[in-house]
Amino acid sequence: MSLLTSLARLRALEEGIAQPIATVRHCHLAERPMVLIPLRMSGEAAAPLAALLGTRRDDPRLLVVTQPRNRDLRFAWAADLAAELLPYIGSFLAGTETVERKNSDPYERVLDAPQILVPNQAGIAFIRLLGRSTRFRRAHGPYPVPPTVPLLGRWLTYFGERATHPGSSLMTAVTEELGRHWASGQSGLEDANLAALTAWITTGPSDDAEDPLVWPPAGPATDPGFDAEVLAPAIEAGAAERITEALRGQLEPTWRLMWQAVDLLRELPEGASVEQRWEQDRGSFSAMAQHIAEGAPPQARRDGAVAAASRLARMERAQAAYEVQRAYDDPLVMAEYRLTGEAFAGEVVETEPEHSEGEGRSRKLRPLVVVKTDDPVRLAPGTALGTPQRRAQGAQLVEARDGLVTVKITKGMGRGKTPAPGSVPEVGERVCYTSLTDDFQGSPALPEAEATPWTHGGPPREYAPSDEDALEEWS
Amino acid sequence: MNRLDALRGTTPPKPHDARAIAALAANPGCARRALLDGAGIDKDATARHLGFPAPFGQSPFAITRGNAFEALVKADGCAELLRMLREVLELPVAEVAYHDVENVGAHLRHTHTRALIDRAARDEHDSGTIYDHPLLGLEIAGHTAYLEPDVVAFQLGGRFHIVEIKSFAVIDGQADPAAVAAAARQAAVYVLALRRMLRELGHDPLRVAHDVVLVCPENFANRPVATLVDVRRQLAVLERQLSRMTGLDRLVEGLPEELTFDLLPGEDGLPTRPAAELADALRRTTARYAPDCLSTCDLCFFCRDEARQEGACDLLGRQVRDELGGVASAEEALGLADGSRAPAEGQEEIARLLRTAERLRRECLA
Amino acid sequence: MGDRLDDLERRIDELRAGVRRAMRARDTATARGLRADLRAAERAWDALVTGGLDPALPNDARAVPPPGDVRAVFPHDNARAVSPPEGPGRLAIPGEALGGVPVGGAPSSTAAAGGAAGRQPGAGGRRGGGGLRLVTVREQAHQALTLLGVPAQPRLIAAVREAFLGGGLRGAQLTSLRRDEERSFASSPYGRPYYLCAALTDRLSPARGLLAVSTWPQELRMVGPLSPRVHFLTCAVAVAERMAGGHGVDAEPDSGAARLLARMARNIPGGAVLDIGPPDPARVIEAARAELAVHAERDTRDRADLARRAAAQLGDRGRLFGAATLSTIGDRAATGPPAT
Numbered sequence A: 001m002s003l004l005t006s007l008a009r010l011r012a013l014e015e016g017i018a019q020p021i022a023t024v025r026h027c028h029l030a031e032r033p034m035v036l037i038p039l040r041m042s043g044e045a046a047a048p049l050a051a052l053l054g055t056r057r058d059d060p061r062l063l064v065v066t067q068p069r070n071r072d073l074r075f076a077w078a079a080d081l082a083a084e085l086l087p088y089i090g091s092f093l094a095g096t097e098t099v100e101r102k103n104s105d106p107y108e109r110v111l112d113a114p115q116i117l118v119p120n121q122a123g124i125a126f127i128r129l130l131g132r133s134t135r136f137r138r139a140h141g142p143y144p145v146p147p148t149v150p151l152l153g154r155w156l157t158y159f160g161e162r163a164t165h166p167g168s169s170l171m172t173a174v175t176e177e178l179g180r181h182w183a184s185g186q187s188g189l190e191d192a193n194l195a196a197l198t199a200w201i202t203t204g205p206s207d208d209a210e211d212p213l214v215w216p217p218a219g220p221a222t223d224p225g226f227d228a229e230v231l232a233p234a235i236e237a238g239a240a241e242r243i244t245e246a247l248r249g250q251l252e253p254t255w256r257l258m259w260q261a262v263d264l265l266r267e268l269p270e271g272a273s274v275e276q277r278w279e280q281d282r283g284s285f286s287a288m289a290q291h292i293a294e295g296a297p298p299q300a301r302r303d304g305a306v307a308a309a310s311r312l313a314r315m316e317r318a319q320a321a322y323e324v325q326r327a328y329d330d331p332l333v334m335a336e337y338r339l340t341g342e343a344f345a346g347e348v349v350e351t352e353p354e355h356s357e358g359e360g361r362s363r364k365l366r367p368l369v370v371v372k373t374d375d376p377v378r379l380a381p382g383t384a385l386g387t388p389q390r391r392a393q394g395a396q397l398v399e400a401r402d403g404l405v406t407v408k409i410t411k412g413m414g415r416g417k418t419p420a421p422g423s424v425p426e427v428g429e430r431v432c433y434t435s436l437t438d439d440f441q442g443s444p445a446l447p448e449a450e451a452t453p454w455t456h457g458g459p460p461r462e463y464a465p466s467d468e469d470a471l472e473e474w475s
Numbered sequence B: 001m002n003r004l005d006a007l008r009g010t011t012p013p014k015p016h017d018a019r020a021i022a023a024l025a026a027n028p029g030c031a032r033r034a035l036l037d038g039a040g041i042d043k044d045a046t047a048r049h050l051g052f053p054a055p056f057g058q059s060p061f062a063i064t065r066g067n068a069f070e071a072l073v074k075a076d077g078c079a080e081l082l083r084m085l086r087e088v089l090e091l092p093v094a095e096v097a098y099h100d101v102e103n104v105g106a107h108l109r110h111t112h113t114r115a116l117i118d119r120a121a122r123d124e125h126d127s128g129t130i131y132d133h134p135l136l137g138l139e140i141a142g143h144t145a146y147l148e149p150d151v152v153a154f155q156l157g158g159r160f161h162i163v164e165i166k167s168f169a170v171i172d173g174q175a176d177p178a179a180v181a182a183a184a185r186q187a188a189v190y191v192l193a194l195r196r197m198l199r200e201l202g203h204d205p206l207r208v209a210h211d212v213v214l215v216c217p218e219n220f221a222n223r224p225v226a227t228l229v230d231v232r233r234q235l236a237v238l239e240r241q242l243s244r245m246t247g248l249d250r251l252v253e254g255l256p257e258e259l260t261f262d263l264l265p266g267e268d269g270l271p272t273r274p275a276a277e278l279a280d281a282l283r284r285t286t287a288r289y290a291p292d293c294l295s296t297c298d299l300c301f302f303c304r305d306e307a308r309q310e311g312a313c314d315l316l317g318r319q320v321r322d323e324l325g326g327v328a329s330a331e332e333a334l335g336l337a338d339g340s341r342a343p344a345e346g347q348e349e350i351a352r353l354l355r356t357a358e359r360l361r362r363e364c365l366a
Numbered sequence C: 001m002g003d004r005l006d007d008l009e010r011r012i013d014e015l016r017a018g019v020r021r022a023m024r025a026r027d028t029a030t031a032r033g034l035r036a037d038l039r040a041a042e043r044a045w046d047a048l049v050t051g052g053l054d055p056a057l058p059n060d061a062r063a064v065p066p067p068g069d070v071r072a073v074f075p076h077d078n079a080r081a082v083s084p085p086e087g088p089g090r091l092a093i094p095g096e097a098l099g100g101v102p103v104g105g106a107p108s109s110t111a112a113a114g115g116a117a118g119r120q121p122g123a124g125g126r127r128g129g130g131g132l133r134l135v136t137v138r139e140q141a142h143q144a145l146t147l148l149g150v151p152a153q154p155r156l157i158a159a160v161r162e163a164f165l166g167g168g169l170r171g172a173q174l175t176s177l178r179r180d181e182e183r184s185f186a187s188s189p190y191g192r193p194y195y196l197c198a199a200l201t202d203r204l205s206p207a208r209g210l211l212a213v214s215t216w217p218q219e220l221r222m223v224g225p226l227s228p229r230v231h232f233l234t235c236a237v238a239v240a241e242r243m244a245g246g247h248g249v250d251a252e253p254d255s256g257a258a259r260l261l262a263r264m265a266r267n268i269p270g271g272a273v274l275d276i277g278p279p280d281p282a283r284v285i286e287a288a289r290a291e292l293a294v295h296a297e298r299d300t301r302d303r304a305d306l307a308r309r310a311a312a313q314l315g316d317r318g319r320l321f322g323a324a325t326l327s328t329i330g331d332r333a334a335t336g337p338p339a340t
């Protein structure tokens, strides 16, 4: 958390309402997101209890394990979940585009991809465990399960893993997304409570948010009081209807909050780089779909050492790219870098558009721009700079003194003797320069590493699921 | 009656269990908690009487599952446990002797545990391998807290190991880090108690291993799996906090003579003390609220409410507090940010940052 | 009907909230009252919503099984060889049909056992077959213990029954058995051919959660430090031998017998080659005997010493049920591991 966000939190505390910390939306928001609220049986690692899900707010589908200790019912529940999710996922596979790649074969990328919205991080972790507990099952042999169950498991595993990829929007926790755009007047820990966070953003803090009788927890854990007073007696009595209705009662308030959160996020204009990250999501999703279509085995129980290392590197790159992109997309995020002296913004007070360097044929246009800024610039002369106003351009800091910064434009000026109209900022224009560089922008068309054919980057450790995997208990 | 007992007054003391002692280390800076715990005050009852009941609760399903798992680990002469100890501690096949300390009456359990442990420490042969239901004691601020580790295992090499049985799952070699950390903190309490017992008996306390055996269900089945967990760090934190609690005298000295947190239980055991009066008494002690309290201390809602009324930055979490280094209240920080308040000495740098931050926010949101 | 359901739902919601509020304030008296109302409302709701179809009949309505609900507990030949321990008249008491305990005038325990069985309709009858004979809980336990040949915990007894003798017995049904037996012995010593009694610790107190048979020699009913392990290995051999003899209830790898043996096998060094798949009884027997050989001598010696002490220090009742007084063992002795 930066000082800027801390300040926003303090302001929120004082004013009794959450404060914006973003001016644009930094996540993709699907037209038709799949809202999914899973509940887990308390005390169990990954035993499902219920889920409320759907793509339309007026039409949620409730799936309940009416006898949570019954293993067969768990698999039946998983099959029901598959019957909802797999068609949704499949509906995106029809429309594709062909993407050309350098040094590699072209590939097919879906035009749009699914998006699953879960209340919180714990929900994502639970989805991942659900994937883990179902993907090795088999449709034949001892303990057969419906064939859709292992398939669902592979998809849930995929979505769960992709959710850890910075900037991905295929599956996100709405508390995380809300928290990225608003600062509440409570701690990050308390922000994980969807009801509390939504209240801060909309009406101001409310103690009701922590009262499980008013706002049941958004899962996957249920309220212990509900377990003791409602669920346990209903299970004991074998009252399936009562269990179903009780769980509906626990889930519906969260359902409303989820859609309220969707509305809140939709009101924000989309950030400029969101489209590009979504394109990567589409590429990744396409690769996974193809992987399954080719009959590849389910994801291994654990990454091999090589896979883990490359995954880590990939995540780090994605994280860096995500941070830079957000700063370029959003002045309020860029402000954090201005505060630390890695960026500055101000008015252009002087320009030398036709300034050039070199002689004869190697003579190049290097316009100079002087910016007047109040920001505390902490950049050394020679530092390479970029600017959100002209993303294709590169610049260099010449000198910074007394609130006046001289910048030399070094890239993107073309070959002409005079600059193209608009390529050099005019006096009076507001500009922002930063040392954050946008290297990744050079290769937006490249697919994710997951989409790289296995022949590139070395053979992955082939995971052969064993009988034991298939027969594993689910208790 | 000593001062600590006077703080508790006529309310019966609440014995500490390992979880409570482990939680002591969670917010070592809080004088309020140190005093209440030191005096053996029932914080849960106190919070409820104040109208701020703690948000904790355990699902009956979780409790049932925990009990069933422990029974499974210990069933059939600890068959599962022996298998795991043979795996992780290389226990020889002959080492299977089992002592159930609970075979003696409840009042004798502690003595019996001592006798058995002493025998094991003295004579490494024929003394036993698994001690079930032992009862250890640990002195907390002048009171002995009795603790029941799940199992103590004695290994041929002359080392004792605490065995901690938990029902959270280890999936593909990974478990919920928060759950593991909590288990390690709790196990450290047992290690410390057993070490102190050995020292009292004249043995080398370090014969209690700092590696505890954590037994959890593996993957999605009920099958137990054991892992060795190093609790040295947790031990160090715990020892520091306990030594701090023996220094409670200094904290008590600063308190008004007549101060008490007595609930004045009536005949039916229900508190009769006016809640507002009790709240006032508590406010005479210094708290150090942090959002972490929400999962570790019964008084959390009371202290959070207090922090809210004071507009304390602590409400927003340690990160915010650290970032604001030295600026305690929201009002003060905002005053520095909009320039309506002049920085005190030492606040110049943070004030400058806050002012810039404020200007940037205004500019971007205009 | 919709209106009534709506009303009931509103009432249930109010009551639930009330109960939970009371619980949070630890106002147990109010909570109890509200809870009773809540249960009534929930039952009414269940009844209404299922339209009398009865899948959710509340359990108290089933506490006494209807006469036609009597099921065969023993579908197998091996079980029939055991003669009924009590007169047939006793078995006609409905509460005992599915697991009552004949304790002679202890209606509370019969009712409890009957209620417990009622909560698991079908558990006793899962093996199907025509209703032939009724066997009391104590007799069922006796048969399992005889098969094992050493003192055992209720859960193992239940597992052995399920695997070889026909299921329907749950460990929980055995928890009060020992106390009932002791009471019966106290009122008329040796009035029964056998008692289900305690195994005794090195302090001559009853070992927690273990059941033994009174007709066994005293040494067999003593528990030395190595005995829990020896018991386990001996049980494993007994179970494996039974399996090897083709006595598993069915041959499926998932049968109760195979699961029981597999669970035991993996806790014996060399008992299981692979973690899954059906265990090999011969291998289990060999492995268990190999480890038994390590412990047997010392364990036998320990138990013989203890048995001599028991003979010297205890009276008849003590030798069967342990040195402690009835009141101390009553609560702890037969309840298995504590709920911590």
Ligand code: SF4
Pocket: B027, B030, B031, B032, B033, B287, B288, B289, B290, B293, B297, B298, B299, B300, B301, B303
């Ligand atoms: S909740 Fe209050 S008393 Fe408890 S540790 Fe936190 S600040 Fe201290």
